[in-house]
Amino acid sequence: MLDSVKYPLGMDVRSEVLAAAVEICATEGPDAVSMREVARRSGLSHQAPYHHFGDRSGIFASIAEDGFNKLADAMNAVLARDGNHLSECLEAYVGIARQYPGHFRVMFRQDICGTNTHEATRIAADRGFNTLEVVVERAFARPLSTDEKAVWASVLWSQAHGFSALLIDGPLVAKLPPGTDLDEHIAEFIRVITLMIENQARLESDVSLRK
Numbered sequence: 614m615l616d617s618v619k620y621p622l623g624m625d626v627r628s629e630v631l632a633a634a635v636e637i638c639a640t641e642g643p644d645a646v647s648m649r650e651v652a653r654r655s656g657l658s659h660q661a662p663y664h665h666f667g668d669r670s671g672i673f674a675s676i677a678e679d680g681f682n683k684l685a686d687a688m689n690a691v692l693a694r695d696g697n698h699l700s701e702c703l704e705a706y707v708g709i710a711r712q713y714p715g716h717f718r719v720m721f722r723q724d725i726c727g728t729n730t731h732e733a734t735r736i737a738a739d740r741g742f743n744t745l746e747v748v749v750e751r752a753f754a755r756p757l758s759t760d761e762k763a764v765w766a767s768v769l770w771s772q773a774h775g776f777s778a779l780l781i782d783g784p785l786v787a788k789l790p791p792g793t794d795l796d797e798h799i800a801e802f803i804r805v806i807t808l809m810i811e812n813q814a815r816l817e818s819d820v821s822l823r824k
Contacts, residue, residue, distance in 0.1 A: 627665045629655045631679070634662075634672045639715030643673065643725055673719050674727025674734045680716030681737035684709045688744045692751070699752045700807040703773055707799060710777035717781065721774065745769055753814040765810070772806050 633655035637646050646669060648662045655661070666672045687705040691698045710717045720726055720738075727734040749765035750757050757765070779785035780799075789798060 626657060626661055629657060630662050630665055631672065631675055635676055635713075635715035637715070638676065638718050639713075643719050643722060646672065670725070670727060670730065673722075673725045674731035676716055676719045677726040677728065678731070678734040678737045680709075680713060680720040681734070681741045683713060683716065684720075685737070685740045685744045688741075688748065692744070692747055697751045697754065697811075699748060699769075699810060700803050702748045703769075703803045703806060706773040707777050707780070707803070710781055714781045717777065721778075742766060742770070749810070752810055753817070769806075769810065776802055 630651055633651045634646050636654065637643075637650065648669060649659060651662045651672065652659045662672065666675065684706065687709050688702045691701045691705055723729075726738075728738045729735070745766040746762040749769055750762060753761075753765070776785075786795065789795070
């Protein structure tokens with residue numbers, strides 16, 4: 614049954630539904646999302662979420678798709694400039710997690726994110742990972758094999774993602790010494806990870822040249 618309620622001219626009902634769901638994910642977590650609560654928070658009829666998304670899985674898949682594209686767009690904006698911008702891409706990753714915690718909490722939940730059931734979401738997720746591969750190849754300043762790119766993209770991803778998850782949902786902030794400036798701590802983390810990857814890149818380059 615289609616939603617028969619008439620909404621104000623120009624109202625983007627789909628966006629209103631998504632915004633309400635993202636807010637719930639950000640404040641209470643994805644498990645608190647229900648079609649009824651999404652409709653209530655968005656001020657729409659109870660049929661509106663069903664009409665535009667079918668069910669909860671459709672909402673989650675759309676949130677994840679949007680999140681992965683935001684992530685890829687943020688890193689690609691950095692990569693639009695020539696050269697190695699590893700630290701800035703790490704900043705972009707952590708920045709997206711902090712700015713969009715509702716998206717972030719859905720994107721990496723394999724049980725709900727929709728990458729296995731929604732093609733557009735899978736494509737967006739692949740775009741994000743492929744961007745990480747470009748980031749590491751720039752850091753190594755040489756062509757990498759398919760396996761090398763996958764390994765180093767996984768290294769970069771696990772570092773950036775793990776830190777971001779600890780930052781928004783874990784005990785990280787509570788474990789920092791009293792008086793720690795959080796932004797300075799994040800910057801130092803990014804500096805250390807950047808140095809680790811760049812030092813390894815130089816080491817492997819030196820070994821390759823000696824062969």
